[in-house]
Each structure stands twice: as structure tokens, then as C-alpha cells.
Amino acid sequence: MVCMVGVGLMISSCETDATVDPPAFVRKPVVVSYISPKDSLVKVQVAYTEPYFGPYEPQTKFEKSARVSLLDLTDGDSVVLQWRAQDSVYAVDSFSYKIQNAHRYRLLVVMPNGEQIKSVSTVPPAMKSNDWKVNSWSFKGDTNQFGEQVYRWNINLENEGAAPGFYYQPMFSFLEGVYFYEGRTWADPGFSLQKQGNEPLQFIDRGTSWSMMGSGGGSGLVEDLYLLAWVYDQPYQDYFRSQFSDDGNPFAEPTLLHSNLEGNALGVFCAYDFAELLIPLK
Template sequence: MLMPISTTSLAMRNSCFTRSRLPLVALASTSLLLAGCETSIDVPEPEHTPRIATSYVLDAGPANDSLGRQLFSDRQPFVSVSQRLFDSRELKGRNDATIEVRDEAGTVVQRYRSARPQSGGTFGTDGYYQPRLSYQFQPGSTYQLRVAVPGIEPAESQLTMPTQVPVATASFTQLSSPDPYGGRKGRLSVSFDDPAGSTDYYLVYARLLDAQGRFLTWAFADDEGDGTVSISAFKLSVPGGYGTYPFSDRGYEGRRLTLTNTVQYYGDGGTGRGPRYIEVVVSHVTRDLYLFYNSRRVYQDNDGNPFSEPTPLHSNIKPGFGIFGGATDAVTRIPL
């Protein structure tokens, strides 16, 4: 049995009964012996120094592109503070952080303010931030992030923004009429020329737009096994978590990379406006972001499995936890 958890230790009850393949009758006959065969073990709680926990993905879009960052939810700055191991309270974001990004010359090019409304607030806004300045991050440039929270040691990280890798060709062929749930299928093909002389990392997305170019919904791979791909891990991604599939060009450096796959999307995203375009986004990302997304996926795969190996999330925030990543997009639009 488990005893109450204190702030300094976890008392656990450990039976001295050893595993065996005893018949049911034999197990019943030993039940009285077990009652007096328990020991109590104190497991001390590890010391914990609160550290900043943050997530931010720079992109090369305009600073005022708030809709674009809502679609790519992982790209919004988020700040929290780590909790001790036995603290079971829900982790909440901090709205009192100071966030700055500096360029290679050490000049502050972007500052941030809390995205939480001044009065009332809305669900899910704690800890999220939005830019205050109009600076647009430049591909190929190096930036340093600094995050400070009152009473906590500041945290920093640095990255170089990836260059843009333009889409070489893209096509989409409609395969079916809407099913009873409004789902449609099509054949999507996209290719781009990978830079030579370096290992590079990518994500590929596809989204549906209406006649005015307004976002409707995301497309996703209908059957990951039916496509023709030049890299086995090359999969269409959907932003925001489990559907994120970053891939590396390792072994294919300097070649044209191509993805051809059957994709599915659901009508108009509930807007009542019909889709008129499919827009393909090839996102060239930093190595740290590639490692973070892959470690996050393994962590999610292991959730609830007590026999899995511990899966630490990749972090490049020091001192602290989290990810400072960069993504530079190339976009092409295909009429339906």
C-alpha cells in the first residue's frame, strides 16, 4: 500500500513475497504469511532548484502575423517554472516574465508582453507571450534568447536561423467526392532541392484555404504506407503535437527530395466556406528543434507505460528546460 506523500519523502510499502508460479490454492494458503512480511522504505525527494521552463520557435514571418502563429501553436513564446518531483499541482505558465531576443551585435531586436488579457482572461493564455516590436527575423542570422522570471535565475539560448529552401514542384489531384463526414482525399506531391554540404532538417505541412486565402483546415496523410518517398521518415505533419514528423536529409544531402502521398482533409473546417486552394509549407528547421520534436514524440509514445525507458526531452535552455528553435518556411499555393 502507499502511504501519504510528504514534502520530503515518499513512504512506500514493499512486500517480501517473491514472484513464483504457485497454484491458486497455494497462493491462498500463503496469504496469512504475507500480512506480517511487509517493510517500509523511505524514498527521499531529490533536491530541486526552480528553473525557467520555456518554449519558443522563431520564424521568419512578419512580427504582426498573429494568425500564422496561432496556426503553428508551438511557435508562440511560453514561459513557466519547473516544479519539484512530488508536486502534483498542475503546471501553470508565468505572466511576469521578461523576454528579449538579441542579434549578433548584442542589440535587442524583439521584446515580448504577456498575451493574457488585462481583465478576465481566457482559458489557456497563462504563460504565452506576443511580440512588442516590428522586427522580422532573418534567415541565416544568429539570435540569442534571454528569459527572466522574478526570483529565478535567468535562462538563455542561441540559434542561427535556417535558410529558406524553396519548393521546386508541387501538385495535387482530387481523388474522391466528400464522404458522409465531409472528408475528401487527394494525391499530393511536393519536392525541393536540399542544400549540399550540410545536414538539414525539415517539416512539411499542407493546409486548405478558401477563395480569399483564409485558413480552413489542415490536410494529413491518409495512409503513411501508400506513398512514394525518397526518405522513409518523410511524412506530412500537422502542427501542435503528436502529428509533428520532423525528418533529416542525412544520406541524401544535396539531392532533390520528393514526397508523394494520399492525403485527407475534412471539408471546410466547419466554416461553411468551400476550399479553393491547398497550400504546401516546407519548413527548414534547426537541429535542436528536430531533436526536441522527436524526443517529444517518443515521450508521448511511452506515456502510461511503466516498463518503458525514461525519455528525457531534448533541451537547449541553460540553465533551465525547454526549446529555443528556428523555422524558415517556403510556401506554394495550388488551386483545387
């Protein structure tokens, strides 16, 4: 028996760690820029990748000596963005250079060594307030398995004015006067839809609101839907999906970071817009 236990202990102590050579690291430029007609600043970040293995480098290495320019391919208007130290980005304010809906833009970054990084993106058309409507909805009080008060909701939202090639995603809360109940309040690239054919986009969702937000009491008799409707282009969708598709799950399959940049660089140049709407619930 002693022999058996000894073997058991030996096997259980078999697992050993050793440090081995990591993958070879090649430093690459990283260019990230989201443009939107709603932003007060047009920003482009130019930095470098850092080795994952090796000494910890808490400080990001930004490139301050690049030449960053934007060209509106629709009307030919261009601008050179200036280094803005407080945000570590190249920027231009929206008064000097206005990003416009449905315009196509080209980003060009010339690195100090002459390397060029470029990309093109199209800003989505502006959303109209009557594009969105609530086809059906329900909002009911219930008790969960812990005996707590919850509200079960489901909703069918429709967007009739979606532009082809862009992704639409609603985020919303249910309002009861000054109080609100959380509906879908988080970004989820998996919940976005792209227009296919002539059919309007249909968003069918359901969930549980655990409690009412705000002070005082609420009766669960909701009156309005607060809608934050997002629209973005394909590179935006691909880049975000590649970052968030694992949903923080350490068992998830690794994801290749999407990039729409030409040149030996990582990152994205993409465009988005959003609209805030209040839709009465009948």
C-alpha cells in the same frame, strides 16, 4: 485440493502497494520560445517546473519579474520583451521587432535572483515556391478489409533549395476542386530530413486516405497537391523529438527532455518558418 486452491488465492493476492519516498525535487526555470518571421508576436514563456510527485498544482507558476531580451546577432538590433498577462508570456509584436530569415538571434533571460539563462538560434532562410516539386505520385481507389472505400496514395516529393543545417518536413493533402483527401497531415519529427551534401531532399511517403473531406461527392480524380512545408533549426528538431518520440506509447522508453539553454533551466529557444504551396498534379 482445498490446500492448492488456497495457495493459489494467496499468491494471487500477494501483490500489494505501498507509498514510498519519491525522487527529490529541485525546482528549475523553464524558458520556451519559438521565433518565426510568420508570427505576429515574438513570445517567450518563463515559468518553473512543478514537482511531479506531491500535491496537484493545476496552475503553472509563471515568472513575471524576469528581464527578457532578444538580440539580432546579424544586424545588432535588440529588444526587451514585456510581460503580456493575457498570454502569460513576454512578447513584442512583429511591427516593433521583425524576426528575419537567415538571421541569428540571442535570447537572454535574467531571473529575479540574477540567474542568467541564454541561448542562440538561427532562423531558417525563406523557402521559394519552386524549391518543391512532385517527382511522382499515384492516387487510387480501393476497398479495405471492412469493405469500405479508401484511397491508396504514394508520392515522391523533392526539395532542391534546402539550406544546410535545417530540417524540412512536408505536410500535404490531395485536392479535387473544393474537396480534399488527407495525405500526411500530422507533424512527425521522424519524417523530417536534414540536408546532407549536395543532393536534394527526397520525401517518399505512402498511405491510405479513408475518405474525402468536404461536402458533396468526389470522384478520386485529384488535381492539386496542397503543401504546408515546414523548416526548422536543430534545437527545434531535438526538442520536439524528445517530446513526441514515444508517440503516446506508455511502454516506450523514457526520453530525456532536450534543452539548448545555458544555465540551470529546461526548455528551448528555436526558430522555424513555413510556406503554403499549391502544386498541380500532372
